[in-house]
Amino acid sequence: MQTQGIASAKFILCGEHSVVYGEPAISFPFKQARIITTLKEIEGSEHQLISDFYTGTLSQAPEKLTAVKALIPHILKRYQCHSVLEITIDSSVPVGRGLGSSAVVATSITRAMLAFLKRPVISSNVLPFVNFSEDIAHGNPSGVDAITVVNEQAVWFEKEKGLQSLSLNLTLPIVVADTGIPSETRASVAAVRDLYQKNNIEVSACISQLGEISREIGKEITTHGDLHTVGDLFNQAHQLLRKLSVSSPEIENLITCALDNQALGAKLTGGGRGGCVIVLCKDKQHAQKMATQLSAAGAIKTWISMIGE
Numbered sequence: 001m002q003t004q005g006i007a008s009a010k011f012i013l014c015g016e017h018s019v020v021y022g023e024p025a026i027s028f029p030f031k032q033a034r035i036i037t038t039l040k041e042i043e044g045s046e047h048q049l050i051s052d053f054y055t056g057t058l059s060q061a062p063e064k065l066t067a068v069k070a071l072i073p074h075i076l077k078r079y080q081c082h083s084v085l086e087i088t089i090d091s092s093v094p095v096g097r098g099l100g101s102s103a104v105v106a107t108s109i110t111r112a113m114l115a116f117l118k119r120p121v122i123s124s125n126v127l128p129f130v131n132f133s134e135d136i137a138h139g140n141p142s143g144v145d146a147i148t149v150v151n152e153q154a155v156w157f158e159k160e161k162g163l164q165s166l167s168l169n170l171t172l173p174i175v176v177a178d179t180g181i182p183s184e185t186r187a188s189v190a191a192v193r194d195l196y197q198k199n200n201i202e203v204s205a206c207i208s209q210l211g212e213i214s215r216e217i218g219k220e221i222t223t224h225g226d227l228h229t230v231g232d233l234f235n236q237a238h239q240l241l242r243k244l245s246v247s248s249p250e251i252e253n254l255i256t257c258a259l260d261n262q263a264l265g266a267k268l269t270g271g272g273r274g275g276c277v278i279v280l281c282k283d284k285q286h287a288q289k290m291a292t293q294l295s296a297a298g299a300i301k302t303w304i305s306m307i308g309e
Ligand SMILES: C[C@@](O)(CCO)CC(=O)[O-]
Pocket: 012, 015, 016, 017, 018, 019, 020, 098, 100, 138, 140, 141, 142, 143, 144, 145, 185, 189, 270, 271
């Protein structure tokens, strides 16, 4: 018997980093990039992993796959299953680009495994396993990536309160552009924590302002708000994230290109220090032109996402 689990990427509209300190974040599923995990039982004594990144026994998988290595036996143990598995991971989600690749792989594996174990593949069963895997991958994540990927819906998230679904009343023409530089969420969260410990007053102020921006963006996008206002808020958020030391020359290069080409606003998304930027455009046509300009400026890949359409 063969089972499959599919999961899509996510991107954070606003609130990355400040969400770790209890402020709200808004994030969306990003269906253009996804992972399909296929499982089957095999003879032998060792689980086998097949992926673009690594193929071989699960126990010998490289350090970058530590969370996957832990997740598979954890789920089997939880359901007292002794099967030996072949796990094939087919991914179009770039790794370490702020698009939630670790939560996506954990979700697709968990879904495939629950189907294999004949358990209901529902969010309440999947989420605890994805959180288990994310804790290993990122240390102490806020949980926004896991909840967005598992629930596959627009999310308003606060660490203490969890998820609230968002109903959009404004279409956001967004270009997601990949700098091509890996973004290490664990390292960027640690860098912000370090700054926070050294300069508590200034960093606390940045974090509260980022929280306020998320609240204002939340209001705009759920009440037929104004795209220009959302764009201004993107720019303000990016300046604050820059102050928190999570931008990079490659991110700044794409942001400059976007603003030079009449973007309404542009910011990094996810952990930063590499990864992707999101650019708010006037309409779909503008987004198409913008994608071409960002590619010419060095983005290794771009996607157009008409959020809320
Ligand atoms: C940078 C961060 O805010 C988002 C990473 O996608 C980390 C987290 O929320 O755990």
